[in-house]
Amino acid sequence: MTAVIEASGLVKTFGRTRALDGFDLTVQPGEVAAFLGPNGAGKSTTIRILLGLLRAEAGAVTLLGGDPWRDAVALHRRLAYVPGDVTLWPTLTGGEAIDTLGRLRGGLNEARKRELIERFDLDPRKKGRTYSKGNRQKVALIAALAADAELYVMDEPTSGLDPLMEAEFQKVVRELTGEGRTVLLSSHILAEVEKLCDTVTIIRDGVTVQSGRLADLRHLTRSAVTARTRDDAAGIGELAGVHDFASGADGLVTFSLDGDHTADVMAALAARGIVALESAPPSLEAMFLSEYGTAKASK
Amino acid sequence: MSAFAGTGMLLRVALRKDRVRLSVWVGLVVLLAFYCVDAVKAAYPNEGDLAALLGFVQGPAGVAMTGPGYGLDTPTYATVFAGVYALYVYLAVAFMGATAVVRHTRADEESGRSELIGAGAVGRFAPLTAAGVVAMGASLVTGVGIVGATWSYGSAADAWLLGACAASVGIVFAGIAAVAAQLAERARSAMSMASAVIGAAVVVRGVGDIMREHGSWLSWFSPFAWAQQTRPFAEPRWWPLLVPVVVAACLWAASAVLLARRDMGAGLVAQRPGRSHASRWLAGPYSLALRLERGSIIGWSLGVGFSGLLYGSLAASVQESLANLPQNLKTVLLAQDGDLVDAYAATMAFFDALLVACFAIVAVHRLASEEAAGRAEVVLAAAVSRRTWVGASVVAALVGSVVVTLAGGLGLGIAVGASLGDSSRVWPLVLAQAAYLPAVAVVIGVTAALASARPRWVSAAWALVGWGMFAGFFGQLVSLPQAALNASPFHSSTSPGLRSSRSPPLRSWRCWRRARRSWASRW
Structure with a gap:
C-alpha cells in the first residue's frame, strides 16, 4: 500500500526564520493522522507545502502519488481543504460560498451538503461578513466535508466550534474514514485527537519529534498516580513500571506508571492497604506537555 | 469627554502606521505642484507665449478639464497654474484625504482591529476623531507645501x-x-x-463652468469650485473658503451622529438574508471573479454612463459657442478633427477612458486583497491553478472594462445625438470610446504584473493613469518629448498613426505574459 502523504526532509525558510528544518511526515490510506505542535512550529507551513501553495526548498514530498507543486490542480480535485483561518467573501452568502468552493474543486455531494448544513445547524442565507468565527468555520467545514475526496486536509478544523458541533464533526470524520477516506488534521485539542486519530506526528521548531500510531505512543505516556496507603509504600518505587516515585510525610506517594504494569503495581498497592487513590489516565496531554516542555527548556 | 478618550494614543498609532504612506502621498502631491510650476515655465520660456494656451483652455473641453478660467484673458505663469493645473493638485489632495479617513475608520472596523481597540479604554468617537485629525493634518501640510511651490510667483498672499x-x-x-x-x-x-462623490464634483463643476463663463450656480455645488472661485493670482478673495469650512464641519458632525446611532461593524442598511445556494452560473474561477466584481461593474457603469450623458448634453451649447469664437481660435480648435463637437467629445471620451482605467485597477487590485485576506488560499487549494486564478481576475477586469466603456460611450453618444438631434453621432462616439480599450488592457496587464510580483506594489499602477491623464491633457501644452508621451498607454489610442510594435494590444499582451510568469515562479 503506498502512502497518501510521504514527506521527508522538508526545509522551508522565510527570511532568516527556518520554519521547517528537515521535517518528515507519512500518512497511510484510510487513517486519521493528527499533526500536533506548539504555535509557530510549522504546521500550517507544512500543510501549505502539501497543497502546493508553498514550495519546499529541500526534501521530497509526494501526495496521492503526485508532486503537490507540479500537479496541484489534478491533485486538488482529489482532496478537500479546511484552512486554519477562514475568511469568506463578504458579499457571498454562506450557501453560495459552500457551492462555489465545492464547484471550484470539481463538485460536491448535494445530498451530503444538505445533510451537513442541517447537522451543523448553519443558516446558509447570511452574508459572509456577518458570520461569527464559529459559523465561518462551519462554512469551510461543510464545503470540504461535502466533497467526495480521497484526502481531507484540515488545519485546526474545530477552532471556534462549540462542543456540540465538535462532537458532530468527530462523527462526520468517523463516517468518512469508515468509507476508507484519509484525513490529516492539525489540532490543539488533544482530547479530540485521542478520540479520532490513528497516528500522531508531533512537530517542534520545524522538526518531527514524535511520530507513530497513537496506541504505540501510549507507552511513552504514563498514568499519574497519587495514593495514600495504610502501610509504608516505600517498596512501590522499586517495582517495574514505576517512575518518578516520591513519598510525602503523610503517607502520600506519587509516581507515574507504565500502562503494561498497572495490574502488578495496583496489587502491590492493595496489599499495603489503599486509603485513597487517584489515577490520571495516560494522555496525549502528558506526552504533549513533556515534548513541548523540553522544547522550552532547550531554548 | 470620555467619548473621545484615547484619541491621542490612536493618533500616534495612525501616524506610525501611515508614516510611509502618508509621507509619500504628501510628497507626491507637493512634487506634482512643483513640477507643474516648472513645466509651464520650461515649455513657455517667454511669458507672452502663454496666449497660445488659450485655444485649449477656453474651449468647452478645456473648461471642463481645468476650471472657471479666472485671469486667463491675460495669462501669466501664476494664472495658468491656478486656472489650469491647480484642479489636478486639488484632485490629488481630495483622494489623499478620503483614503486616509477610510483607512483609519472603516478599514480598521472591517478587519476587526477596531473591536480590539474599542474593548480598551477608548471612546466611541476616538477612532473617527483620530482619522479626521490625520487627514486634516495631511491636507494642511500639503497646503503649506503648495504655498512653497507657488512662492516663486511673487505674491505671498495669493500663494497662501x-x-x-x-x-x-x-x-x-x-x-x-x-x-x-x-x-x-x-x-x-x-x-x-x-470616489464617486469626487468624480461627481469634477463633472458638476465642469458642466457648471461650461454653462457660463467663470462658473454658474451649478458650479457652486462642487467643492472644487469653492477652491477655484477664490481666484488666486487673479482677483483673490478669501470668503468662498467659508463654504468648505462650514460644509466640512457639518459632514464631521453628521458622521459622528451616524456613528452614535449604529452598531460596530454595521452599516446603515440592515442585512437581508440572501440565497441559500449559489446559482448554477457561479461555477468556476471565472464566474466567481465576475460575481465578486458585479457590484463594482454596475456602480462604475452608472457613474461613467452618467458623466457621459452630462457632458454629451452640452454638445449643442458647444456648437453654439463655435459661432462666437474668434477666427484664430477656430483654426486652433478645428485643426485636428474639423468638427468642434467631435473634438470636444473626443476629450470627454479620453476622460471617461481614464475612469474606466481606474475601475480596471480597482478590479485587478482584488488579486492582492484576496491574497492578503487568505481567500486566495482556499481557491488555490481547490482545482484552480495560479494562472487561472490570475487570469480570472484579469478577465473579470477586462469584461468589466468593456461594460463600463460601453456605458460611457453610449451615454456620451446618446446625449450628443439627442442634444444635436443627429442620431448618426451615436455609434462613432461609442467606437471612439471603445478605441481606448487596448489602453485599458495595458493598465490591466501592468496592474496584474505588479500584483503578481509583489501584492504590495499593486498601487504603483495608479501612476500609469496619473501619467496618462497628465500627458493626455497637458502633454502637448508643456511640449513633452515624444518618448514621454509614448509612455502613456492612452497616447497611441488617440493617434492611430502612431501604432507600431509598441501599440497597446502588443504591450498588454507582454505585460500579461510577464504577470503569468512572475506568479508561477513566486512562492
Whole structure:
C-alpha cells in the first residue's frame, strides 16, 4: 500500500526564520493522522507545502502519488481543504460560498451538503461578513466535508466550534474514514485527537519529534498516580513500571506508571492497604506537555 | 469627554502606521505642484507665449478639464497654474484625504482591529476623531507645501490662498469619506462612494463652468469650485473658503451622529438574508471573479454612463459657442478633427477612458486583497491553478472594462445625438470610446504584473493613469518629448498613426505574459 502523504526532509525558510528544518511526515490510506505542535512550529507551513501553495526548498514530498507543486490542480480535485483561518467573501452568502468552493474543486455531494448544513445547524442565507468565527468555520467545514475526496486536509478544523458541533464533526470524520477516506488534521485539542486519530506526528521548531500510531505512543505516556496507603509504600518505587516515585510525610506517594504494569503495581498497592487513590489516565496531554516542555527548556 | 478618550494614543498609532504612506502621498502631491510650476515655465520660456494656451483652455473641453478660467484673458505663469493645473493638485489632495479617513475608520472596523481597540479604554468617537485629525493634518501640510511651490510667483498672499484652497479640498473630502465610512459596511464600498462623490464634483463643476463663463450656480455645488472661485493670482478673495469650512464641519458632525446611532461593524442598511445556494452560473474561477466584481461593474457603469450623458448634453451649447469664437481660435480648435463637437467629445471620451482605467485597477487590485485576506488560499487549494486564478481576475477586469466603456460611450453618444438631434453621432462616439480599450488592457496587464510580483506594489499602477491623464491633457501644452508621451498607454489610442510594435494590444499582451510568469515562479 503506498502512502497518501510521504514527506521527508522538508526545509522551508522565510527570511532568516527556518520554519521547517528537515521535517518528515507519512500518512497511510484510510487513517486519521493528527499533526500536533506548539504555535509557530510549522504546521500550517507544512500543510501549505502539501497543497502546493508553498514550495519546499529541500526534501521530497509526494501526495496521492503526485508532486503537490507540479500537479496541484489534478491533485486538488482529489482532496478537500479546511484552512486554519477562514475568511469568506463578504458579499457571498454562506450557501453560495459552500457551492462555489465545492464547484471550484470539481463538485460536491448535494445530498451530503444538505445533510451537513442541517447537522451543523448553519443558516446558509447570511452574508459572509456577518458570520461569527464559529459559523465561518462551519462554512469551510461543510464545503470540504461535502466533497467526495480521497484526502481531507484540515488545519485546526474545530477552532471556534462549540462542543456540540465538535462532537458532530468527530462523527462526520468517523463516517468518512469508515468509507476508507484519509484525513490529516492539525489540532490543539488533544482530547479530540485521542478520540479520532490513528497516528500522531508531533512537530517542534520545524522538526518531527514524535511520530507513530497513537496506541504505540501510549507507552511513552504514563498514568499519574497519587495514593495514600495504610502501610509504608516505600517498596512501590522499586517495582517495574514505576517512575518518578516520591513519598510525602503523610503517607502520600506519587509516581507515574507504565500502562503494561498497572495490574502488578495496583496489587502491590492493595496489599499495603489503599486509603485513597487517584489515577490520571495516560494522555496525549502528558506526552504533549513533556515534548513541548523540553522544547522550552532547550531554548 | 470620555467619548473621545484615547484619541491621542490612536493618533500616534495612525501616524506610525501611515508614516510611509502618508509621507509619500504628501510628497507626491507637493512634487506634482512643483513640477507643474516648472513645466509651464520650461515649455513657455517667454511669458507672452502663454496666449497660445488659450485655444485649449477656453474651449468647452478645456473648461471642463481645468476650471472657471479666472485671469486667463491675460495669462501669466501664476494664472495658468491656478486656472489650469491647480484642479489636478486639488484632485490629488481630495483622494489623499478620503483614503486616509477610510483607512483609519472603516478599514480598521472591517478587519476587526477596531473591536480590539474599542474593548480598551477608548471612546466611541476616538477612532473617527483620530482619522479626521490625520487627514486634516495631511491636507494642511500639503497646503503649506503648495504655498512653497507657488512662492516663486511673487505674491505671498495669493500663494497662501492657493495653499489654503488645496487644504480645504482635502478637508471636505475627508469629511465626505467619514460619512461614507459610516454608511458602507466595507472599506471598499466606502472608498467607492467617496470616489464617486469626487468624480461627481469634477463633472458638476465642469458642466457648471461650461454653462457660463467663470462658473454658474451649478458650479457652486462642487467643492472644487469653492477652491477655484477664490481666484488666486487673479482677483483673490478669501470668503468662498467659508463654504468648505462650514460644509466640512457639518459632514464631521453628521458622521459622528451616524456613528452614535449604529452598531460596530454595521452599516446603515440592515442585512437581508440572501440565497441559500449559489446559482448554477457561479461555477468556476471565472464566474466567481465576475460575481465578486458585479457590484463594482454596475456602480462604475452608472457613474461613467452618467458623466457621459452630462457632458454629451452640452454638445449643442458647444456648437453654439463655435459661432462666437474668434477666427484664430477656430483654426486652433478645428485643426485636428474639423468638427468642434467631435473634438470636444473626443476629450470627454479620453476622460471617461481614464475612469474606466481606474475601475480596471480597482478590479485587478482584488488579486492582492484576496491574497492578503487568505481567500486566495482556499481557491488555490481547490482545482484552480495560479494562472487561472490570475487570469480570472484579469478577465473579470477586462469584461468589466468593456461594460463600463460601453456605458460611457453610449451615454456620451446618446446625449450628443439627442442634444444635436443627429442620431448618426451615436455609434462613432461609442467606437471612439471603445478605441481606448487596448489602453485599458495595458493598465490591466501592468496592474496584474505588479500584483503578481509583489501584492504590495499593486498601487504603483495608479501612476500609469496619473501619467496618462497628465500627458493626455497637458502633454502637448508643456511640449513633452515624444518618448514621454509614448509612455502613456492612452497616447497611441488617440493617434492611430502612431501604432507600431509598441501599440497597446502588443504591450498588454507582454505585460500579461510577464504577470503569468512572475506568479508561477513566486512562492
